[in-house]
Amino acid sequence: MDEEHREEPLPAKAEPVNLFGNPVPLARQRKAARMLKRYARKYRYDEDAFYPLFVEDNRVIGPFIGVKNVVSGAALEKLDAHRGVAIGTIRMGYGHYRIAMAIASAANSMGLVPYWFDLLGFKTPGARMIRDIDYWYSLASRMSQKSKLFNDYIWDPLLGKAYKRVEKNYPLMQIARLFADVYKDIPADMPFIGTHPWPAQAAVFAGMSNVINVVPDNCPLGFHLAPGALHTVQSSSAYMIFRTLKELGNKGEIPKGLASSELAMAGNYVDHELVANAEADCSARMDRVARKKPRRLLISVGGAGAQQPLFVSIVRALWPLIEAGDVALYLNFGDHRKVYDLLRREIPRFEETATRHFDWAETTRFAQEAISGDVKSLHTFLNDDTFAAVYTTNMLMRSADILLTKPSELAFYPVPTLFLPRVGGHEAWGAIHASELGYGTSECTSTAMVLQALDLMLSEDDLLALYCDNIVKLKKQGVFNGAYRVIELAQEKRRVP
Known part of the structure; x- marks a missing residue:
């Protein structure tokens, strides 16, 4: 042997x-x-x-979280x-x-x-x-x-x-x-x-x-x-x-x-920034609902770059609403240029319609201004730096009305969430946790279920109001203080x- x-x-x-x-x-x-x-x-x-160890400033997220x-x-x-x-x-x-x-x-x-x-x-x-x-x-x-x-x-x-x-x-x-x-x-x-x-x-x-x-x-x-x-x-x-x-x-x-x-x-x-501002961000969401502002959606591509066909289906379904000015879509591709290229090929007028945010300084400026300003149409985000790829979603959550994500670690954040199908059995329980606490949907296990829930959350206001109300209550209980x-x-x- x-x-x-x-x-x-x-x-x-x-x-x-x-x-x-x-x-x-x-x-x-x-x-x-x-x-x-x-x-x-x-x-x-x-x-x-x-290995002698030293420290140096993180120039990407250091200015935000030290x-x-x-x-x-x-x-x-x-x-x-x-x-x-x-x-x-x-x-x-x-x-x-x-x-x-x-x-x-x-x-x-x-x-x-x-x-x-x-x-x-x-x-x-x-x-x-x-x-x-x-x-x-x-x-x-x-x-x-x-x-x-x-x-x-x-x-x-x-x-x-x-x-x-x-x-x-x-x-x-x-x-x-x-x-x-x-x-x-x-x-x-x-x-x-x-x-x-x-x-x-x-x-x-x-x-x-x-x-x-x-x-x-x-x-x-x-x-x-x-x-x-x-x-x-x-x-x-x-x-x-x-x-x-x-x-x-x-x-x-x-x-x-x-x-x-x-x-x-x-x-x-x-993150501290999301917990500290949870009430103000939920109030802003309901104010946009009352003023009939475009519903803001945030789609975050995961670290493995999976679910590409699903993203194409969602954007296709949203396209008439984006062009009509009824929906504003943040699409964070993270560091997955191949997924970005796929959307460019599959969705007509995608590139001409999108406002690209590929520069980190410009991305952070947009994310800050969107919290209190108006947003419309399609906004795409892409960055080869992993810190920027991940943290872009964290910054955009504050001004988003609805987060669309598989039930990964994003399942634990204080933002109204529509859960896409899981990628791996371990993720199922994140959606269960969020839906039971009342700030997100149950897991939508097929494209048809995703589109049904999305249509409901865009055309009616009750789920968004319910989730925002629960987020405020849960913050007071310390649920987001982990x-x-x-x-x-x-x-x-x-x-x-």
């Missing part, structure tokens, strides 16, 4: 391995050891490597161990970036310095590995929207079920050891907030003592856990499932859940001797 695939014997008196009190079978431990060895060899991991990027190389400013908060993330889709921006915005509003720590921002073996994985993730996401069989029998079940059981995800957790090399120059007691499980898991492996694992979505998965970290969730249902590990334990067993000291209910992770709560928890742990 080839050495790489030879079963690794475990020491006769090895300490039992468990996750939150649940034993990991020996077969799973051996699989983890083989995977770790294989990836370390493939990506040439060196455990003795050291973010500084953590970089390795040139001798620049060092991390501030007293006022700094490290926010670990990965550009896999846009969702983890979006959560990180919400956490950074909250930290900035509370007088702290948010440090952007993207595992893909360093020239490390771990970064090379993640890029390879993300390539296949993005490809599969796009395939799921082109093949119903692939989506129904492979992709949707994979993301909603395959990553559920905790012990089954033990090998994936162990892989995070290969990312820990780049943490060596971060002060060990600095708050580290992971918006993807791998940055949080790696921080624990690196010996950091104040790690918060910000659990995304509303679909608890074993993969989301980072043993040794404090976990935060956005819903009471997710809190209960992690406390019991209901359906996440070993087959045929009632598992032990997370202790209350390992888990915290935070609420929806939302990002603030994460920072508070980090600061509380920082003060504990």
Whole structure:
């Protein structure tokens, strides 16, 4: 048998391995050891490597939410161990970036310095590995929207079920050891907030003592856990499932859940700027309704660039209303020029009609002016910079009347939302959360359902009024305070001797 695939014997008196009190079978431990060895060899991991870390201004979103990027190389400013908060993330889709921006915005509003720590921002073996994985993730996401069989029998079940059981995800957790090399120059007691499980898991492996694992979505998965970290969730249902590990334990067993000291209910992770202005923005929406202003729609293309045929169908259906001046459409393509080119080809007069916002300074100016000014017709947004691609949607949400999105992390924002079909089973629960709280539709699982709901929300006012009213009530209840709560928890742990 080839050495790489030879079963690794475990020491006769090895300490039992468990996750939150649940034993990991020996077969799973051996699989983890083989995977770790294989990836370390493939990506040439060196455990003795050291990456000196410095910070530099983030010129794109720094002026808005105070973010500084953590970089390795040139001798620049060092991390501030007293006022700094490290926010670990990965550009896999846009969702983890979006959560990180919400956490950074909250930290900035509370007088702290948010440090952007993207595992893909360093020239490390771990970064090379993640890029390879993300390539296949993005490809599969796009395939799921082109093949119903692939989506129904492979992709949707994979993301909603395959990553559920905790012990089954033990090998994936162990892989995070290969990312820990780049943490060596971060002060060990600095708050580290992971918006993807791998940055949080790696921080624990690196010996950091104040790690918060910000659990995304509303679909608890074993993969989301980072043993040794404090976990935060956005819903009471997710809190209960992690406390019991209901359906996440070993087959045929009632598992032990997370202790209350390992888990915290935070609420929806939302930027400070959107939470602080929620009442004013909803009031402006209803004022536009009363004055018969064009209904403003925001469509945000996701990080994988999926759902392209659906976007074409929606824009085609809206086109007569756009030309008649009854609808204003913001279409943020993110960094997906191919999706923009598709719309240009498929929709007659698309390019001639659209006002293009491809310059970042001009985009930010338009977003600010639209909050109080008039908007009409079609506005397109495109930027190769990932920060700009993601944050454009955050800025446009304030002046939009209705957000059209798959139930990704955008499902947790205080803006009336029409939910498009999900891309992966894990997203279904985001729409359930928003629709039950009352600020968004249920998931519209087909193009026909999307167009029906869209027609209703454009021709009548009751749903928009209902959602705006509920957003104001939910803000008073603290539902949208999740990002603030994460920072508070980090600061509380920082003060504990």
